[in-house]
Amino acid sequence: MLGLLAAHSVLAAKKADAAKDDLKDVHEKIESLKKELDASTDAHKDAADALKASETAISKAQKKLHEISLKQKQNSVTLTQLKQQSLRINDALSDQQQQLSQQLYQQYLHGNQSYTQLMLENKDPNAIARDLKYFAYIAKARSQLINEMQGNLRKVESLNDETAAKLNEVAALKQKQEEEKKALLQQKQEKAKVVQSLSQKIAAQRSEISKLKRDEKNLSNLVERLAKLAAAQKKKQLAQQKAKAKSAKKASGRPNTTPSNTTQPAQENQTIARNETLPDNDVDGVHFPSLRGKLRLPVRGEVSNRFGAVRSDTGVSWKGLFIRANEGNEVKSIASGRIVFADWMRGFGNLIIVDHGSGYMSLYGNNQALLKNVGEKVSGGDTIAAVGNSGGNESNGLYYELRRNSVPFDPLSWSNVR
Numbered sequence: 001m002l003g004l005l006a007a008h009s010v011l012a013a014k015k016a017d018a019a020k021d022d023l024k025d026v027h028e029k030i031e032s033l034k035k036e037l038d039a040s041t042d043a044h045k046d047a048a049d050a051l052k053a054s055e056t057a058i059s060k061a062q063k064k065l066h067e068i069s070l071k072q073k074q075n076s077v078t079l080t081q082l083k084q085q086s087l088r089i090n091d092a093l094s095d096q097q098q099q100l101s102q103q104l105y106q107q108y109l110h111g112n113q114s115y116t117q118l119m120l121e122n123k124d125p126n127a128i129a130r131d132l133k134y135f136a137y138i139a140k141a142r143s144q145l146i147n148e149m150q151g152n153l154r155k156v157e158s159l160n161d162e163t164a165a166k167l168n169e170v171a172a173l174k175q176k177q178e179e180e181k182k183a184l185l186q187q188k189q190e191k192a193k194v195v196q197s198l199s200q201k202i203a204a205q206r207s208e209i210s211k212l213k214r215d216e217k218n219l220s221n222l223v224e225r226l227a228k229l230a231a232a233q234k235k236k237q238l239a240q241q242k243a244k245a246k247s248a249k250k251a252s253g254r255p256n257t258t259p260s261n262t263t264q265p266a267q268e269n270q271t272i273a274r275n276e277t278l279p280d281n282d283v284d285g286v287h288f289p290s291l292r293g294k295l296r297l298p299v300r301g302e303v304s305n306r307f308g309a310v311r312s313d314t315g316v317s318w319k320g321l322f323i324r325a326n327e328g329n330e331v332k333s334i335a336s337g338r339i340v341f342a343d344w345m346r347g348f349g350n351l352i353i354v355d356h357g358s359g360y361m362s363l364y365g366n367n368q369a370l371l372k373n374v375g376e377k378v379s380g381g382d383t384i385a386a387v388g389n390s391g392g393n394e395s396n397g398l399y400y401e402l403r404r405n406s407v408p409f410d411p412l413s414w415s416n417v418r
Contacts, residue, residue: 052344054191055390059350061184062369062386068177075170079163086159093149093156100146212316215347223353223361224406226340230355272303273417275323280381284336288356291335295415298332298364299387299398301325303417307410319408320363320401327368327396331385333378334362342370348399349391352384358404365399366391 275297283291297303301323305311309318333354340361341353348365352372355361368388378384389396402411 049346050194051191051349051390051392054187054194055349055388056344057187058184058191058388059344059367059369059390061180061187063371064180065177065184066369066371066383066386068173068180072170072173072177075166075173079166079170082159082163082166086156086163089155089159093153097149100149212347216319218346219348219363220406222341222345223363223403226353226355227359227361227406230340231359234357270304272306273412274302275417276300277416277418278330278381279332279334281336281379283380286335288335288358288360292414293416295334295411296332297321297323297411297415297417298334298362298400299323299325299329301329301387301397303412304397307408307412320399321411322395322397322399324395324397325387327387327389329387330383331364331367331387331398333380333382333384335380337362337378339372339374339376339378339384342372342374344390347391349393350385350388354378354384361403361406363399363401363403365401366393366397 277296278300279296279298283294286294302325304322304324305318307318307321310316311318331352335354335356337354337356339352340355341351343351345351345365348363350367350370351363351365352367352370353361353363364385366389367385368390369386370384371386372378372382372384385398387396387398393399400411401408402414403409
């Protein structure tokens, strides 16, 4: 039996090590992809590149604040639970004290008689036996009651210590939150300085078709490489599963697409649709190709363009949607999947990409902050980013794409907007 348990432990450890190695391999390959993008011939000719440092720093600071906020919510729930437990135990102590008080009072009324006195005063042996048994029951009940009270007192003391520790943690988090807010404000001020000094140049380059096409090509190359990487990982996992099954046995619809050349979104004057509902985990576990018409847009706001339509500023076509939204609004994952990219990218600012399997990916660009890391699994409705205007974009909002095998398709035709 011990040998079997040891074998299971070794197998679990090997699986954990293999998962870590796979994730490390993914990280290394993605870092290699990013370096290739930055090493392109005109990599450092964009004025918007000057925003990269501040926008990346803003994203990191915002992520820390998000994590602190989540921790504070958890502590708030824990403190509420500790308070409820403490109230219940104090109520129990109060009841026990009343019971003990009544017992002592009854003993006082009947006198503190010893066994010897009972035997001397009662001539009837049956009465003596009955009284002795009665007093034994009382003594046992009193002893049990006192033990329970002592146990509850220890629990109260432990709860008080735990509550004090949580309150100290909350105070430390508040201080850390203030520090991160100052850091975030400083980074926003740095970004504002860069935008002010290069605003005309950024605005001019924003409408240059050659740069837009270059950024789009870089994004398409990235998505294609990520798709191949995801497919390779899936193939490796399937091979491992088959090998495992073999070892155990011995022991016992493509979407419509429209080619276009859009890249960085710019605000359009029209409003195509207004979205007020957000994704949730209702569709988790459903094969992604079956979700056509059931998806929800990842953020509340106004859709300002149609997929495939000609952009008013450059004349190239839209390959995704730009959803105007307030700065800091939560960006949700449209369905379950795994984060395969989370970094700043030229033309798209802070960009996050989710792989949903079967060749499907969702892309979320121009974010103020990225709140998830590469390799993390997400469910539908999970907050993965915060709305912003990174990447040199003038307007706050989210740039959103859906792709299959790196080919974009219309997100609206797959979404239930309301």
